[in-house]
Amino acid sequence: MARVMTITLNPALDLAFDLEELALGAVNRSRHAQLEAAGKGVNVARVLASLGHDVVVSGFLGRDNDGPFQLAFQHMGVTDAFVRVPGETRINAKLAEKSGRVTDINGPGIGVDAAQITALLSTIEQQLNNASVDAILVAGSLPPGLSLAAFSEFLTHLKATGVPLWVDTSGEALLHAIEIAPEAVKPNEVELADWAGEALDNHAKRVSATTHLHQAGVGQALLSAGAEGVIWVNASGAWQSTPPHVQAANTVGAGDTFVAGMLHGLFSQHSSEETLRFATALSAESVRHVGVGNAHANDFALLLQRTQVQRLPACSTEGTS
Numbered sequence: 001m002a003r004v005m006t007i008t009l010n011p012a013l014d015l016a017f018d019l020e021e022l023a024l025g026a027v028n029r030s031r032h033a034q035l036e037a038a039g040k041g042v043n044v045a046r047v048l049a050s051l052g053h054d055v056v057v058s059g060f061l062g063r064d065n066d067g068p069f070q071l072a073f074q075h076m077g078v079t080d081a082f083v084r085v086p087g088e089t090r091i092n093a094k095l096a097e098k099s100g101r102v103t104d105i106n107g108p109g110i111g112v113d114a115a116q117i118t119a120l121l122s123t124i125e126q127q128l129n130n131a132s133v134d135a136i137l138v139a140g141s142l143p144p145g146l147s148l149a150a151f152s153e154f155l156t157h158l159k160a161t162g163v164p165l166w167v168d169t170s171g172e173a174l175l176h177a178i179e180i181a182p183e184a185v186k187p188n189e190v191e192l193a194d195w196a197g198e199a200l201d202n203h204a205k206r207v208s209a210t211t212h213l214h215q216a217g218v219g220q221a222l223l224s225a226g227a228e229g230v231i232w233v234n235a236s237g238a239w240q241s242t243p244p245h246v247q248a249a250n251t252v253g254a255g256d257t258f259v260a261g262m263l264h265g266l267f268s269q270h271s272s273e274e275t276l277r278f279a280t281a282l283s284a285e286s287v288r289h290v291g292v293g294n295a296h297a298n299d300f301a302l303l304l305q306r307t308q309v310q311r312l313p314a315c316s317t318e319g320t321s
């Protein structure tokens, strides 16, 4: 089993509403609502811990409402290395309709300053000194006050520790992350389109953009495209996966589940095919309900069986730079 540190710079309490159909400008009454400690690194930690890995969670947490996070961390059995900052962690609303459509409303988050960023770096360093870590994942958006230059510096510092650095972020932060060539990056097709300079609306474009991402220095280039599946390019080749058909109830957390599934496979020395199949099936499992994927679901073996994984021919990844 691996020891992984996940860093969520801008965590959130996810408030998930289950609606028949969203009516804009009207009072909507939810059939079910759920508040859960979340944010990308927290979700990844939840999955990894459920798979038996040793996880340290870090980042910034609002001091005034960290109760649900403390409870969640206890329940998950992870080490809490979050730096507390004054204020409240944001609440992100997730409006899931019966059709499977989800509307996300993500708050800006709590502002952080240079002293808090320094405090986070020293907390991380302490954790790394306490016990060796197999991978560091930095996931999610940037909180107000953390400039892109400071983010690049932060990532550069983490990369210099020599621990494989995984990054899952979006927008300008993603472009800056790619610049420092981390071990792995997992954008979705909308997020990578900004970097690729075109819409990644077909398979060929997705393969080409993921190949370029790998050629730009990203060891494990992973592109997810919802129900269309995943493209993965690394030094050993390229693969694609297609998830099984599932009834999508809530897609929030699918990307995080996928990232956790990949870390699990790679650190369990599973084959590339096996790793991608597992991560894809687990992320498909997650969209059937609120929250992250559950590898202990009764029919998980069937989901694995119905997940298609295929090695892409070498010509797909050559000569595209």
Ligand SMILES: Nc1ncnc2c1ncn2[C@@H]1O[C@H](COP(=O)(O)OP(=O)(O)O)[C@@H](O)[C@H]1O
Pocket: 187, 188, 189, 224, 225, 226, 227, 229, 230, 243, 244, 245, 246, 248, 251, 252, 253, 254, 255, 256, 258, 279, 280, 281, 283, 284, 287
């Ligand atoms: N509707 C769906 N049906 C089956 N699997 C899905 C569906 N949506 C997402 N997934 C799975 O979750 C993975 C991540 O979802 P995606 O939407 O691409 O990421 P993100 O949540 O980061 O935007 C996909 O690659 C796929 O394996």
Ligand SMILES: O=P(O)(O)OC[C@H]1O[C@](O)(COP(=O)(O)O)[C@@H](O)[C@@H]1O
Pocket: 010, 012, 013, 014, 038, 039, 040, 041, 043, 092, 106, 139, 140, 141, 142, 170, 251, 252, 253, 254, 255, 256, 257
């Ligand atoms: O930091 P961001 O980009 O605002 O994203 C935070 C949101 O992403 C999530 O981690 C879900 O991410 P995915 O759907 O990509 O797995 C939510 O829990 C959280 O509200």
